[in-house]
Amino acid sequence: MKKSTWTKNSFAGLTRALLAVVLSAAVALPVSAGPREQAAQIHNRIAGVPASTDPVNNVLQRMEDAINGTEPSCATYGVTGATCAAYIAMDNVSFYNVTLKNFAAPWTNRDQSVFVPLNDYVATVIGMVRDDIPFNTLLSADLTYVGRPGVVPAAPAANSNDHYAQLESNNVNLRDDLVSAPQSSVQGIPSSATAGVMTSRAASEAFFVAGTNRAMFRFTLMNHMCNDMEQMHDPALSPDRIRQDVSRSPGGDSRLFLNNCIGCHTGMDPLAAAYAYYNWNETTMSLEYTAGIVQPKYFNNDLNFPQGFRTQDDQWENYWRRGQNSYLGFDPGLPGEGNGAKSMGEELGNSQAFASCQVRKVFRSICLRDPEDINDRNAVDAITTTFRQSGYRMRQVFADVAVHCMGQ
Numbered sequence: 001m002k003k004s005t006w007t008k009n010s011f012a013g014l015t016r017a018l019l020a021v022v023l024s025a026a027v028a029l030p031v032s033a034g035p036r037e038q039a040a041q042i043h044n045r046i047a048g049v050p051a052s053t054d055p056v057n058n059v060l061q062r063m064e065d066a067i068n069g070t071e072p073s074c075a076t077y078g079v080t081g082a083t084c085a086a087y088i089a090m091d092n093v094s095f096y097n098v099t100l101k102n103f104a105a106p107w108t109n110r111d112q113s114v115f116v117p118l119n120d121y122v123a124t125v126i127g128m129v130r131d132d133i134p135f136n137t138l139l140s141a142d143l144t145y146v147g148r149p150g151v152v153p154a155a156p157a158a159n160s161n162d163h164y165a166q167l168e169s170n171n172v173n174l175r176d177d178l179v180s181a182p183q184s185s186v187q188g189i190p191s192s193a194t195a196g197v198m199t200s201r202a203a204s205e206a207f208f209v210a211g212t213n214r215a216m217f218r219f220t221l222m223n224h225m226c227n228d229m230e231q232m233h234d235p236a237l238s239p240d241r242i243r244q245d246v247s248r249s250p251g252g253d254s255r256l257f258l259n260n261c262i263g264c265h266t267g268m269d270p271l272a273a274a275y276a277y278y279n280w281n282e283t284t285m286s287l288e289y290t291a292g293i294v295q296p297k298y299f300n301n302d303l304n305f306p307q308g309f310r311t312q313d314d315q316w317e318n319y320w321r322r323g324q325n326s327y328l329g330f331d332p333g334l335p336g337e338g339n340g341a342k343s344m345g346e347e348l349g350n351s352q353a354f355a356s357c358q359v360r361k362v363f364r365s366i367c368l369r370d371p372e373d374i375n376d377r378n379a380v381d382a383i384t385t386t387f388r389q390s391g392y393r394m395r396q397v398f399a400d401v402a403v404h405c406m407g408q
């Protein structure tokens with residue numbers, strides 16, 4: 001009895017093992033995807049839902065035809081082949097309401113959570129992608145996106161997110177019902193004080209609240225240059241603009257300052273000076289801009305090291321153009337210094353690191369993984385070059401990445 005049970009079980013086990021071998025071999029073999037499978041993959045990744053096969057729209061068929069070079073509507077997109085298939089997929093409203101919302105939402109809060117209500121930062125990203133607005137202006141433009149007038153009851157406001165919460169809860173079609181507006185008109189700050197999504201209401205609330213405004217810099221660096229401060233550590237730069245709050249002998253140990261604190265603060269403090277006139281006002285629940293008057297938070301703990309740098313105005317300077325961080329590739333055509341967040345946002349937005357970071361984020365969103373091998377890295381480099389050379393259009397990036405990951 002025992003023996004026969006053993007035999008029976010082992011036979012079943014052997015069968016399962018064989019089956020597993022056969023299946024894993026099938027999975028491991030390069031599965032060749034034809035144009036229809038590629039079209040389906042592109043659509044799933046871009047829109048997050050399967051392509052429609054209903055006879056009226058027949059999106060899947062049009063995409064397959066695009067890949068085969070026989071889809072007439074490709075002429076209207078100005079692209080051909082699989083790229084055209086990706087543009088067809090981007091017509092799906094879910095690309096805007098779901099894919100792009102989830103793409104941008106983590107950039108708008110400290111926890112990097114995707115589960116936040118729609119806000120002006122996310123809407124601006126969605127609108128800029130849809131309208132092919134040069135994305136290198138993301139951190140500098142006087143631009144926001146709002147719902148078409150009347151589409152929800154609450155008007156866009158500097159002191160409330162209700163407008164966007166209603167766009168979301170009413171499931172408003174963001175592909176069709178978002179319109180652009182000057183951010184200055186909604187935020188109630190001068191146009192010259194706007195700096196793209198950095199001065200959006202959502203970013204202000206998350207990163208200009210309390211603290212010393214260094215958080216706005218750190219999160220912008222993480223979200224749009226794909227680096228955290230730790231990776232920028234360069235103790236060789238001049239410490240002359242490190243603020244007074246950074247102790248030069250933390251815990252009585254000046255070596256700690258020289259080896260550790262200095263590495264981040266040498267580069268960050270002169271850049272974060274650009275935000276000297278901004279604060280998130282927790283009473284009015286809105287962004288406050290005090291032209292010409294440095295916010296008191298820049299003088300927090302100024303007795304820690306009174307000889308340290310005392311912020312006089314919003315003049316910033318980019319020390320990372322020198323030394324080990326120069327690989328970020330700042331634009332040699334820009335001066336590397338200036339006044340205020342707008343010009344600092346141009347400095348970041350026109351760097352090589354900014355462009356390749358956008359491509360890597362799209363890669364993760366569409367390929368559902370990080371770039372892995374040389375093939376992926378070459379693709380990221382080529383897509384970044386196209387992005388920079390043809391007007392920083394994000395839809396082109398989504399299309400190029402989707403084609404790279406459509407299977408072959």
Ligand code: HEC
Nearest residue numbers: 211212214215218229230245246247250256257260261264
């Ligand atoms: C890895 C980079 C890094 C290093 C190293 C570093 N800092 Fe900072 N520091 C930051 C960032 C980023 C912030 C802004 C944090 C925030 O507000 O979210 C900050 C903020 C501060 C602040 C303001 C705190 C506040 O209340 O907002 C002080 C003071 C400070 N650092 C001192 C130091 C000292 C002293 C050292 C060395 C012991 C040090 N830092 C090392 C990156 C760094």
